[in-house]
Amino acid sequence: MTVIMAIAGVEVRRFLRDRSNIFFVFVFPLLLILLLGSQFGANSGQARVSVAGNAGTELVKSITGQLQADGLRVTHDSPATVREQLSRGRTDVGIFISDGAAAAFEAGDPADLEVVASSHSGAQAALQLVRASVQTVSTQQRQLAVLQNAGIDADTAAAALRQAKEHLDLPQVEIVDTNDVSQDFRSLGQFDLGAAQQLLLFVFLSSLTGAATLIQGRRFGVIARVLAAPVSTGQAIAGQALGRFGIAVVQGGYIMLGTAVLFGVDWGNPLLSGLVLVLFCAVAAAAAMVIGSVMDNDAAGSGLGVGLGLVLAGLGGSMVPPEFFSGAMQSASRITPHRWAYDAFATIQRHDGSLLDILPQLGMLAAMAGTLLVLGAFLLRRSLGRAL
Amino acid sequence: MQSAATADVRTGTEDVLAVKALVKRYGDQTVVDGVSFHIRAGEIYGLLGPNGAGKTTIISMVAGLIPSDAGSVNILGEAMIPSSTGPKGHLGLVPQELAIYPDLTARENLRFFGSLQGLRRKELRARTDEVLELIGLADRASEQTKKFSGGMKRRLNIGIGLLHRPTLLILDEPTVGVDPQSRNSILESVERLGTEGMAVLYTTHYMEEAERLCDRISIIDEGQVQAEGTRDELIRLTGGVDRIDLRGSGNTSAAAAGLKKVPGVQRIDGGGGGLILTVLDGPSLLPAIVTGAGSAGMALTSVKITRPDLESVFLHLTGKALRD
Ligand SMILES: Nc1ncnc2c1ncn2[C@@H]1O[C@H](COP(=O)(O)OP(=O)(O)O)[C@@H](O)[C@H]1O
């Protein structure tokens, strides 16, 4: 065991010595998740509303309050800025409240608001939400006006309305997706889906490029030297794999934690998603050992690692969600560890799955890791008889 | 295979390494073909042969890195095959190609390989420092080895093999591509190891190194042992005799007549300005020859001994030059 730890330790030490590793393993994935999340994930998250109008007026206050209560993200800006945000798709809906409208609202008269939706796809849904909120505000205002007209003073009327609302749960206008797939994604936050996909993609990818360090080790002759010491091939492979595994787990754990803290990604039960991550990392590390024992050129090994890492990620649903796959692709995706891990994450994240629910996926990942590790040990032994 | 008559005088001590009828084939090419030899403690044993002779392949089987197709390797009586980790603990391997991590420091390299040999904590630290001192890298210990010169890397490569004080040290062409100064210090260290009782298996294609270092030598060509023995035994295979050139003035013919009577002198040629003597074991006869020439009235201005070397032995055995 100390031998395995020593080999793993050197692997980690060498990894840390190369600063570019730090960037590609720790910084780059989070940047990409941020980028993809803000690009594609907007419509599955909070709708963004920009309000232009005098912030001190009752109308602006009421509408802002209601929008926020309805779960929209509200910002205030000048009309020009809001228009620009709309044109660039940085906000979903813009509400323009003129001073005249604000005054009319305070006087209890009808007030006209200019509501503009951005042209991007998620904006229409946001517009529906804004309409509902505005409707609520105007209903309240009309009720208030009715009560005041009946001779009740403003404060009492407002209190009565508040009380009535607490007892009377008004039906909320909500936009419901009819498509099954969208239904499945509805409980996901803006970054949740992308984070799981990118996690799998990056952990596997950076592990596979670890094959290059094994090939280097063989080319440097250090692997032969290790095996000339009282060390078995199994221990040599296990040590190397453990090093790569450790790096992958740290990377994966870091992405999980980072996305949870920075982007509010919900990973579900942390113990279960941690378990999925650990087994997935084991497969990734073992796969690197197989490539590292078969290939004799470390640059070619890196290339193959990146290529295979991307192909498997695509096939396994780390680029396009596998829910969108056709029948044949569905089956094909199950040869990848990504797919099994993806399904396990989906079960945990979206359906609050238990250990029992993800047992098949965990078992499959464990079997993949074990098989690849044994294969790697066999191939490494064989590689020594080959001229490099 | 020609065997020098007295090569196999057993001293009664156990062999550290016994190699018997070792065979390795790649495809239909037999690159090691029935090689046998044994090494005792304190003995420096050389495998001398040109590039491609099969030296590294022999060593790879001795170190249990690749399986043999026939024959056996025993280290301190234990059979060595690739899966046996037991005998590997007695072994220090210094591979022909540098086997060090370029992105680790000298100390990290030593500590890593030391830990694989079961050295722990205090012992590991102490041995690492000792070896760093020994290979003259103590002041560069914390530098990544990719910044080292070729000679420094070679010394570290050897240091790693020595770390756990192996019973058998295997050095595969340790001086290839090394500057003369480093080369000399490497040879000196190896000589010292032999006197400290370590068994050393040393391969080279430089005959001077084999001559200088090795107690016994196998001459290897095309995967076979062509001859084995001490340097002198091997040279005797050529029917080898030394040549002594005497230059000087005075009575050379009287000197020639006198020197003929010195035992070991086989022939005398020449006259006038000098004599050429064909003798057995020139160096030991030299004092008698110099005195004999002087007393016969010849004033010597120069004396030169030319000895047959392993190069001539190799040429004699294979009809080829050792150098490629
Ligand atoms: N893995 C291998 N596959 C095929 N041929 C090999 C292999 N390793 C060595 N050889 C061949 O075996 C012969 C002996 O090589 P080697 O043991 O390296 O010689 P040396 O160390 O004496 O220079 C050479 O002809 C070499 O090409």
Ligand SMILES: [Mg+2]
């Ligand atoms: Mg060689």
